[in-house]
Amino acid sequence: MKRLGSYFSIFIFQFSLIFSACAQKPQVVDYSVDSVRFVEAEWSVDSLDGYVLKRYHFDNGQLFCSAQNICLIEIPRGSERRLGFAYDTIPAEVSTFAERAGAMAAVNGSYFDINLGNPICFLRVDGVNIGENIPNLGDSVNRKYYQHAALALRDGRPRIVQPDSNRFWEDSLDYADIMTAGPMLIRHGELVPQRDDRTFVTHRHNRTALGLRPDGTVLIVSVDGRFKKQAEGLTLPELELVMKWLGCREAINLDGGGSTTMYVREAGGVVNYPSDNRRYDHEGQRPVANAIVVF
Numbered sequence: 001m002k003r004l005g006s007y008f009s010i011f012i013f014q015f016s017l018i019f020s021a022c023a024q025k026p027q028v029v030d031y032s033v034d035s036v037r038f039v040e041a042e043w044s045v046d047s048l049d050g051y052v053l054k055r056y057h058f059d060n061g062q063l064f065c066s067a068q069n070i071c072l073i074e075i076p077r078g079s080e081r082r083l084g085f086a087y088d089t090i091p092a093e094v095s096t097f098a099e100r101a102g103a104m105a106a107v108n109g110s111y112f113d114i115n116l117g118n119p120i121c122f123l124r125v126d127g128v129n130i131g132e133n134i135p136n137l138g139d140s141v142n143r144k145y146y147q148h149a150a151l152a153l154r155d156g157r158p159r160i161v162q163p164d165s166n167r168f169w170e171d172s173l174d175y176a177d178i179m180t181a182g183p184m185l186i187r188h189g190e191l192v193p194q195r196d197d198r199t200f201v202t203h204r205h206n207r208t209a210l211g212l213r214p215d216g217t218v219l220i221v222s223v224d225g226r227f228k229k230q231a232e233g234l235t236l237p238e239l240e241l242v243m244k245w246l247g248c249r250e251a252i253n254l255d256g257g258g259s260t261t262m263y264v265r266e267a268g269g270v271v272n273y274p275s276d277n278r279r280y281d282h283e284g285q286r287p288v289a290n291a292i293v294v295f
């Protein structure tokens with residue numbers, strides 16, 4: 001067991017007022033308490049081939065007045081590990097995408113139509129456009145709020161970019177691999193203000209995110225949800241704080257909910273607790289249309 005790392009020590013957040021998720025009435029919540037608990041957590045650490053798997057279960061009430069289970073893959077600067085995108089016209093489990101690609105690890109990627117199986121955000125793989133940003137109802141130009149960030153790869157190295165409002169913007173980018181998702185969580189080291197009129201943002205759900213530290217370290221994070229006693233999930237503002245405490249200068253939210261799955265071959269397979277079977281085990285993978293794989 002080891003501490004998560006020195007990156008946490010600089011992130012002690014000031015006193016804030018919010019409506020507590022674990023109370024019937026408003027109460028004072030001190031985020032510095034949560035940040036200290038996060039920093040001091042003795043994470044399980046598995047040093048693997050060119051990357052690290054870290055896991056911690058926060059008991060009920062330990063983090064944001066809730067129970068949380070967080071897994072993360074850390075790919076340090078200088079590692080030979082590279083990222084790639086995998087997709088299929090027929091949705092498949094994240095573990096299947098990883099096995100087909102011969103990948104060492106994988107997580108679910110961006111949003112898709114659960115009935116049709118097609119992407120609903122821009123997706124380009126190996127120079128071929130697979131999907132485009134579906135428009136808002138009655139608006140054929142502007143993109144939806146969860147399409148306001150993109151992950152671009154060059155030689156397997158990720159870059160997080162923020163598009164403009166035009167939903168065709170990514171088509172002009174000079175990257176062979178682009179995956180649009182969102183919202184953006186952290187931009188140039190600053191938390192990005194989130195909407196407060198969508199339960200997608202304000203309610204706790206399973207989450208998947210990817211972040212970059214200033215030194216180039218890549219962090220891929222899964223947060224389990226839908227299990228109040230074991231793992232309640234996070235709101236997007238809470239996820240922002242977690243990514244900030246992990247030391248990210250840039251961070252993007254990916255598809256979440258029942259899609260959230262993290263697979264690590266050297267750790268035996270699925271390491272988080274996907275919720276699609278409504279049981280707190282490793283068997284509840286949801287078939288997804290695309291995935292981020294680690295080679």
